[in-house]
Amino acid sequence: MELLKERILREATVINNDVLKLDALINHQVDPMLMQELGKEFARRFKEHSITKVITVESSGIPAAFTTALALGVPLVFARRKKTLIADPDALCERVPSFTKGIVTDIMVSRQFLTEEDSVLFIDDIIANGDAARGLIKIIERSGAKLAGVGILVEKSFQAGARTIREQGIKVESLVKISSLEDGKITFE
Ligand code: 5GP
Numbered sequence: 001m002e003l004l005k006e007r008i009l010r011e012a013t014v015i016n017n018d019v020l021k022l023d024a025l026i027n028h029q030v031d032p033m034l035m036q037e038l039g040k041e042f043a044r045r046f047k048e049h050s051i052t053k054v055i056t057v058e059s060s061g062i063p064a065a066f067t068t069a070l071a072l073g074v075p076l077v078f079a080r081r082k083k084t085l086i087a088d089p090d091a092l093c094e095r096v097p098s099f100t101k102g103i104v105t106d107i108m109v110s111r112q113f114l115t116e117e118d119s120v121l122f123i124d125d126i127i128a129n130g131d132a133a134r135g136l137i138k139i140i141e142r143s144g145a146k147l148a149g150v151g152i153l154v155e156k157s158f159q160a161g162a163r164t165i166r167e168q169g170i171k172v173e174s175l176v177k178i179s180s181l182e183d184g185k186i187t188f189e
Helices: 002-011 023-027 032-045 062-072 131-143 161-167
Strands: 053-057 076-082 091-097 104-110 119-127 146-156 172-180
Touching: 002 023, 002 032, 002 146, 002 172, 023 119, 032 062, 032 146, 032 172, 053 062, 053 131, 062 076, 062 119, 062 146, 091 131, 104 131, 119 131, 131 146, 131 161, 146 161, 161 172
Parallel strands: 053 076, 053 119, 119 146, 146 172
Antiparallel strands: 076 104, 091 104
């Protein structure tokens, strides 16, 4: 999506060959007008899938997931990151490694917000190795809800996450694909 590519070129910083800093438009400051356009684009790409809920992981997935849910006219559920995992019979939990923080966190979704009647669209900001996505996909599967697909703002296609999820037969739509961050240069696919 050209709009997002232009903004990334103008406002993102390459930290190293693996990490792109997107604090100016996604991870720290958020441009609501941009997010609204991105949400409409996800809604357009998944409009045939009878989505009943949009789901994401807190916190940086929330703005794009919110505008997607608004465009589709459905609720947004965000998985919460828990610091301690006290057994909760009403929660679906998964432990996921964090790409940027180098720690593991537990994510949880209350069973009451995901049911067998739901057709769920998972939206996230960036995909790298796919650990966050795999954790949330497991939660969706255990809830009995149907995963309609995955929408990602920025896919780093030189890392394996999105590819391995597509290989499971899941529809993954990325608005922008970055094939390399080598030598401080952002290369789009
Ligand atoms: P994964 O679980 O796919 O390895 O990593 C996904 C999560 O890590 C994303 O939700 C995102 O918040 C964070 N992340 C991964 N790569 C990057 C990156 O290059 N830049 C930033 N800012 N966050 C990233």
